[in-house]
Amino acid sequence: MPPPHPDTWIRVTPQGLYCEPGDFFIDPMAGAPRAIISHGHSDHARPDHGAVLATPETLAIMTARLGEGRAGRSQQALAYHAPITVGGVRVTLVPAGHVLGSAQVVLEWQGSRIVVSGDYKRQPDPTCAPFEPVPCDVFVTEATFALPVFRHPPAAQEVRRLLESVALFPERAHLVGCYALGKCQRLIALLREAGWDRPIYLHGAQQSMCALYERFGIPMGELRPVPRPEKRGATVLAGELVLAPPSAEANPWARRLADPVTAVASGWMRVRQRAKARGVELPLIVSDHVDWDDLLASIAEVGAPEVWVTHGREEALIHALAGRGVRGRALHLLGREEEESGEAALDLASAAVGAEDAA
Amino acid sequence: MSLPAFAELLERLLFTPGRNAKLALLKRWFATQPDPDRGVALAAIAGELRFSTAKPSLVRELVATRVDPVLLAWSHDYVGDLAETVALIWPEPDSRPNRPPPDLSEVVETLELLPKSEVPARMAEWLDVLDAGGRLALIKLVTGGLRVGASARLARQALADWSGHPVEEVEEVWHGVPPPYLPLFRWLEGKGPRPDPRDAPVFRSPMLAQPLEAPDIAALDHTAFRAEWKWDGVRVQAAAGPGGRRLWSRTGEDMSAAFPEVVEAMDFHAVVDGELLVMREGGVVAPFADLQQRLNRKVVGPKLLRDHPTGLRLYDLLFENGEDLRPLPYDTRRERLEAWFARVKPERMDLSPQIAFASLEQLTGLREGARAAGIEGLMLKRGDAPYVAGRPKGLWWKWKRAPLSIDAVLMYAQRGHGKRSSTYSDYTFGLWRPDGQGGEELVPVGKAYSGYTDQELVWLDRWIRNHTLSRFGPVREVEKELVLEIVFDAAQRSGRHKSGVALRFPRIARLRADKPAAEADRLETLMAMLEEGRE
Numbered sequence: 001m002p003p004p005h006p007d008t009w010i011r012v013t014p015q016g017l018y019c020e021p022g023d024f025f026i027d028p029m030a031g032a033p034r035a036i037i038s039h040g041h042s043d044h045a046r047p048d049h050g051a052v053l054a055t056p057e058t059l060a061i062m063t064a065r066l067g068e069g070r071a072g073r074s075q076q077a078l079a080y081h082a083p084i085t086v087g088g089v090r091v092t093l094v095p096a097g098h099v100l101g102s103a104q105v106v107l108e109w110q111g112s113r114i115v116v117s118g119d120y121k122r123q124p125d126p127t128c129a130p131f132e133p134v135p136c137d138v139f140v141t142e143a144t145f146a147l148p149v150f151r152h153p154p155a156a157q158e159v160r161r162l163l164e165s166v167a168l169f170p171e172r173a174h175l176v177g178c179y180a181l182g183k184c185q186r187l188i189a190l191l192r193e194a195g196w197d198r199p200i201y202l203h204g205a206q207q208s209m210c211a212l213y214e215r216f217g218i219p220m221g222e223l224r225p226v227p228r229p230e231k232r233g234a235t236v237l238a239g240e241l242v243l244a245p246p247s248a249e250a251n252p253w254a255r256r257l258a259d260p261v262t263a264v265a266s267g268w269m270r271v272r273q274r275a276k277a278r279g280v281e282l283p284l285i286v287s288d289h290v291d292w293d294d295l296l297a298s299i300a301e302v303g304a305p306e307v308w309v310t311h312g313r314e315e316a317l318i319h320a321l322a323g324r325g326v327r328g329r330a331l332h333l334l335g336r337e338e339e340e341s342g343e344a345a346l347d348l349a350s351a352a353v354g355a356e357d358a359a
Numbered sequence: 360m361s362l363p364a365f366a367e368l369l370e371r372l373l374f375t376p377g378r379n380a381k382l383a384l385l386k387r388w389f390a391t392q393p394d395p396d397r398g399v400a401l402a403a404i405a406g407e408l409r410f411s412t413a414k415p416s417l418v419r420e421l422v423a424t425r426v427d428p429v430l431l432a433w434s435h436d437y438v439g440d441l442a443e444t445v446a447l448i449w450p451e452p453d454s455r456p457n458r459p460p461p462d463l464s465e466v467v468e469t470l471e472l473l474p475k476s477e478v479p480a481r482m483a484e485w486l487d488v489l490d491a492g493g494r495l496a497l498i499k500l501v502t503g504g505l506r507v508g509a510s511a512r513l514a515r516q517a518l519a520d521w522s523g524h525p526v527e528e529v530e531e532v533w534h535g536v537p538p539p540y541l542p543l544f545r546w547l548e549g550k551g552p553r554p555d556p557r558d559a560p561v562f563r564s565p566m567l568a569q570p571l572e573a574p575d576i577a578a579l580d581h582t583a584f585r586a587e588w589k590w591d592g593v594r595v596q597a598a599a600g601p602g603g604r605r606l607w608s609r610t611g612e613d614m615s616a617a618f619p620e621v622v623e624a625m626d627f628h629a630v631v632d633g634e635l636l637v638m639r640e641g642g643v644v645a646p647f648a649d650l651q652q653r654l655n656r657k658v659v660g661p662k663l664l665r666d667h668p669t670g671l672r673l674y675d676l677l678f679e680n681g682e683d684l685r686p687l688p689y690d691t692r693r694e695r696l697e698a699w700f701a702r703v704k705p706e707r708m709d710l711s712p713q714i715a716f717a718s719l720e721q722l723t724g725l726r727e728g729a730r731a732a733g734i735e736g737l738m739l740k741r742g743d744a745p746y747v748a749g750r751p752k753g754l755w756w757k758w759k760r761a762p763l764s765i766d767a768v769l770m771y772a773q774r775g776h777g778k779r780s781s782t783y784s785d786y787t788f789g790l791w792r793p794d795g796q797g798g799e800e801l802v803p804v805g806k807a808y809s810g811y812t813d814q815e816l817v818w819l820d821r822w823i824r825n826h827t828l829s830r831f832g833p834v835r836e837v838e839k840e841l842v843l844e845i846v847f848d849a850a851q852r853s854g855r856h857k858s859g860v861a862l863r864f865p866r867i868a869r870l871r872a873d874k875p876a877a878e879a880d881r882l883e884t885l886m887a888m889l890e891e892g893r894e
Contacts, residue, residue, distance in 0.1 A: 147437055
């Protein structure tokens with residue numbers, strides 16, 4: 001008998017992907033009885049599940065972000081490459097290269113194999129284990145940057161541009177908008193690699209994840225909170241680097257910085273009008289997602305005859321795959337955010353700023 | 360210097376909001392780049408490069424040979440701009456060809472010399488060796504339309520700042536030297552003589568007026584001054600002679616193509632200063648909104664020419680048959696202007712009349728009565744003043760008529776740019792009108808981003824954050840509760856605004872937190888202030 005096709009044992013539900021023989025969800029919406037979590041970003045790691053299985057790093061991130069008691073009633077840590085069997089389904093976590101602890105969820109049942117990649121990237125990242133391609137029958141991927149206009153240059157090159165700007169404007173602070181989990185720590189590590197050994201200043205919302213990365217042995221160098229000016233109306237941190245949530249420059253909090261150059265590190269910065277519309281002065285194309293070329297290369301590497309697309313620009317990806325003889329299927333999963341795209345990030349930033357200013 | 364350096368300059372200019380920072384970038388460019396590339400870049404920024412062999416359609420056809428048409432169309436939809444889409448989507452060879460990227464001047468020379476049929480292949484070769492930024496710079500360079508937020512005027516200011524010459528001197532020389540401006544750079548670096556424009560119709564920096572404020576009025580010796588109406592059009596300089604004809608804006612933009620009927624009438628050898636106006640039969644001046652239909656057009660059709668004919672109302676004579684009259688006193692220049700006008704009788708032009716007055720009181724009365732269409736107020740010019748470029752103090756005064764005012768309700772607020780990027784500093788306000796269902800609704804009538812004090816700005820920003828109803832990117836819709844007293848110079852009928860009316864120079868005079876929004880003005884109050892063309 002040929003192995004069963006994954007669509008006979010993996011179902012798409014409003015809660016997310018569900019593995020029937022194993023009776024668990026992968027990255028479900030809130031409140032699933034049993035969940036495997038690919039990584040700690042809030043659109044994948046939601047609160048109030050029953051039993052949660054994830055890498056030790058992801059469990060620590062969930063506990064830090066969601067709070068004790070909301071990061072799963074019970075937690076089970078599973079290291080990379082250490083398979084376990086759940087209801088006859090063999091589960092293995094394999095590095096995805098997205099953020100610290102991020103994993104592809106490899107599921108095998110009766111000789112058929114599906115890889116749920118979560119989010120992933122192929123560019124080197126000193127803060128997490130690199131993506132490993134796993135051959136499979138079905139590869140599940142996101143399609144955030146699935147248009148051929150999206151090509152991310154090497155991140156080190158973008159960090160060099162940031163440091164050139166710091167040298168060009170020594171009388172101004174540089175305010176870099178970046179996600180608090182992953183992007184922030186990757187930028188810090190890249191800045192250290194590029195020789196920036198001065199203290200790096202953090203907005204309050206960035207501090208706890210940096211501390212967590214350090215606990216897992218990833219050095220960040222000297223980090224400091226952004227100080228308040230000594231006098232009313234004075235400004236601080238000319239010539240220094242400040243990392244803050246995206247859109248923090250829109251908040252009154254930013255007025256303490258010396259005439260800040262507003263930079264944003266995101267894959268969307270590739271499109272100039274998008275950057276310009278946001279009032280970004282220094283767009284940095286740094287993404288923790290695959291670009292178009294890496295997306296197609298990864299799919300070719302895993303050799304899957306069928307690709308399921310969770311969200312993003314699935315029509316473009318499916319069109320391109322058809323030309324390569326690969327069958328594509330759009331899953332339209334609910335609740336997935338586009339990286340730094342929405343007002344959600346802004347609200348998060350406002351909330352964080354408000355909390356900090358009140359403290 | 361190679362194209363990538365130019366690409367980097369464009370990138371920084373596009374994303375840098377501040378004028379001073381843009382000037383700094385341009386100055387550094389002039390100081391560090393070799394000839395002729397620095398001049399080629401300058402010409403590109405100033406919009407003075409034109410290629411007949413490379414058009415946007417060429418770029419579209421070229422990319423279609425390399426990219427799946429479906430993906431190209433979706434990408435174009437997403438990005439919006441074709442040049443940028445092509446720059447981003449151009450497939451990069453697995454290994455870059457082992458050739459250096461082209462120099463700016465190499466691109467320009469090649470495009471001027473190459474037969475048209477060979478241009479696409481050469482473009483493709485260049486695109487293959489460039490990165491995305493370089494590709495965008497190349498495409499924008501050859502198809503025109505850089506749109507990086509740096510004008511020719513800003514570039515001339517940067518040349519002046521960098522070289523230490525007054526910007527007026529740079530402007531006079533500028534239009535007499537073609538790209539890549541080698542004699543200009545030699546002069547600015549002290550290595551060559553000042554280029555002589557001779558009879559070329561170059562732009563001369565105009566003389567501008569200071570606003571007349573209350574303390575100045577008291578000190579004014581009215582006998583030393585002559586009065587004219589301040590016409591509400593576009594200040595221009597018409598330069599014509601054996602070297603050609605140009606109609607210049609106040610900032611040195613060439614407006615000739617948009618006003619062919621005026622250029623045709625410039626059948627003289629002189630430089631005159633005047634106001635460009637839409638003039639109906641018998642010299643009746645139309646409202647500014649009519650002139651607006653004619654501005655910012657590359658070509659102008661017969662219907663517009665017929666319905667919105669323009670002409671010049673002359674203020675001053677700067678050159679006559681090559682003789683520079685600018686050192687002469689105003690009174691002498693005025694006599695020369697009148698004599699010249701009587702002799703030459705140019706079509707489509709008349710003289711801005713001088714207004715007789717005997718006392719300051721009489722002048723004040725004239726200003727207050729100045730409500731007719733096309734008049735913004737009074738100009739006062741010293742009879743003994745030479746024509747001085749720039750805005751010298753005390754020689755020319757502009758005395759605008761008192762502004763109109765309405766009480767409007769704040770509807771939307773937008774964050775500013777640069778230093779104001781954390782502050783809601785642009786305000787859209789509206790007036791009440793019947794909603795057609797027995798109730799009242801607010802209709803937006805204008806947008807203001809000045810007039811307030813620093814403290815008021817802080818107060819407004821906090822009020823907006825605390826009264827937000829919804830957000831659209833950088834814009835917030837607020838609760839319709841705050842009344843703003845808006846002053847403006849005139850109200851004019853407009854088909855482009857939902858309310859049917861457009862305000863000239865609206866700004867915020869006062870915050871009226873004391874006034875209930877329901878008591879703000881109604882649209883009909885504003886409509887009663889509408890300025891119509893004088894019959």
